[in-house]
Amino acid sequence: MKSTLKNPYVYAMFVLPTLLLYCLFFIYPMASSSFYAFTDWNGLEDYKFIGFDNFTTAFNDPDFRNAIVNNMYFILFSVFIQVPLIIFFAILVGHVKRFQGFYKTTVFIPSILSTSVIGILWGFIYEPEIGPLNKLLSVFGIDPIYWLADTKWAMFAVLATNAWQWMGFYIVLVLAAILAIPREVNEAAEIDGASGRQRALLITVPLIRPIISVVIMLSIAGAMRVVDIILVMTKGGPVGSTEVMASYLVNEAMGVDPNYGFGTAISLIIFAFALVLTALYQLTLGRNQGGND
């Protein structure tokens, strides 16, 4: 028995089925579809090998460059607006004395709703004529804003909805870290005369840095692959103002003039972008913050 377990082939044997399945359902499709990125396959007719044409077409297309910029908006919005808000709310909920369970559940609810439901729900909120948001604004004498139909506002409207959907999930993550901080630390600071704000900024935040780092990384990765909320709410419109890379992929690969080869090329580009961005973050800020554990 012992000698069997020392035999590396036995371990290989146990891993083999999983590896086979992994190859069959992940490596093989990835590799074979990467091949299509270099063809002009439209799904119906015979394809031919066209080298890097799909990639140059993508980067020469102003609509795609616009989609990259929109993805950057998503990243900036989530890192610089969403994350501070998440920490703020987490600290708030963390220090609340009564009904903490109620608050925890409430903030978490949006993340268990399906994106389609959220998209339609917020579609009502943004409705220009009878939507509650414009009704509220009209009290202050503001003309109706065509949230999802105006190229100036559509992106903001989608960003806000997306933030609303995901903040709760991250708040609960951060909250867990906050509640794990030993009570003594805070009590000691309080005795030393630290104000609530000082305790939050100088005690709590530094102590939950590792989890913040994870939240930021997840936010970046999430912002890179965001697509569902956009397809439900605006389909990338109006006039490409909310188009992100993944929705561009969907609109190009499927739709009026399907081009699967081109779509695959876009997916590879998205993959490369996400990889580089998360790697960059890990190598720079992420390592400093999480390095102590």
Add this chain to the structure above:
Amino acid sequence: MKKSIYLGITLILAASTVLSACGDKSDKSSTETDKTQTATTTDTTEKTDTPAKTEDTPKKEEAEPFTVSLRHIQVSDAQKFRKAILDDVVKKTEADVPGLTIELDGVEDQVNRFTKLPAEMAAGNPPKIFDLFGGAGDALKYAKAGRLLDLTPIIAELGIGDKFLNLNQFTLDGKVYGLPIGGSTEGFFYSKPLFEKYGIKEPTTWDELEAAADTLSKNKITPFAMGSKGAWVPNMLVNTLIGRYAGPEAIDGFPAGSQAWNSPEVVAAFSKYQEWEKKGYFTKGELGLEYADMLNQFVTGKAGMMFDGSWRSSVFKDQAQAGDLTNQVGFFTMPGVPNGKGNQLAVNGNYSNGYGFSADLKPEELTAVKAFIKNMYSEEMQLRGLLEDGLLPSMKLSDESIAKVEDPIVKQVMQILGNSGGAFSHFDSTVASDVYKESESQIQKLIAGKSSAQEVADAMQKVQEKALAAAK
């Protein structure tokens, strides 16, 4: 020795893990077939007393139950009349073919046309019978790839080959690959109460049309309801504007290379659209509104006119959908434009939506398809479509059939078609799909004020030239 035993056991374990997955699957599929069988037996028992009408059904005492999938797009309330006709055809076909169960699969038009069907065509597993659009981007593309059933022998056998008014958009190299269910023309619907209120009469000239729009606009009524989230909606109006400014020949001229998108007359059409846009003639926030919202704008009296296909007419005789506007809607075709090229009386005429059939059919499925065609493309059903649904027939009807039409809008539409000096298609069925796709993105840019008419026309021409070069 021991080692090899363990190795052997591990191997067996591993193999059984993998194989058990396969076993599961086959179990499942067998229960599925059981299910379909039990589901269809009730139908067959019902049908045994009806004599088999078709000759080539399996010569067994009891027919083997089988199912044929049918994809349709009659999913919204506005299409309930069309759905009722389809249901009757399905019932009749099931009665005609022993053992047949038709499985209906309703999918929204745009989703089916631009997402689901293309993906199924790519994978090679479309439904056996499906809603299909004619033209270069749809039927002809699939026909070229060998995905569609050649219907030429079938319609010859059924004797309906020469009954169709126009099969151009489904014909490739002399073979027919799809059958239009009806015809349509696109024009202006207007609200009679609103026109009366502001003293406007049905426009017959271009000046009257623009004056009507101006009057409505001054009275805080949107002249034209519009929902441009799906760009094909504004493209209907663009198409007819092009037909007027650049002449009816222009629509076929684009793919032939004889008409440039950036010629002054086509630019004039885009400019007119932009002018109306700037004057605020269309619904505010139209880029966030769907096709159905356009109808709502019109029916609720927020807009005085709506440019739409004649297929919408049945809505206006249905109290549940049209409300106060029931039987209060008129229809007129776009008047001739000043300095327009070509025949200014020509109207848009489409025979582009119908049914196509998978090329991959088993013999019994082919029998079902034949029976479906026989039942669907009959004078009876065409007349029902005309009377109940306001859909213009795609087949020649006898005069006494046509005399039965009472719906004022349908009458008017048929009169307009009769008086027209010819018809032009919609460019969505004549140009290649990449050109059409560009037109969708360009018209939205025009609406949002991001591109001028000239820029739109230039961009269109660029893609058209690329498509022409690729076709050579």
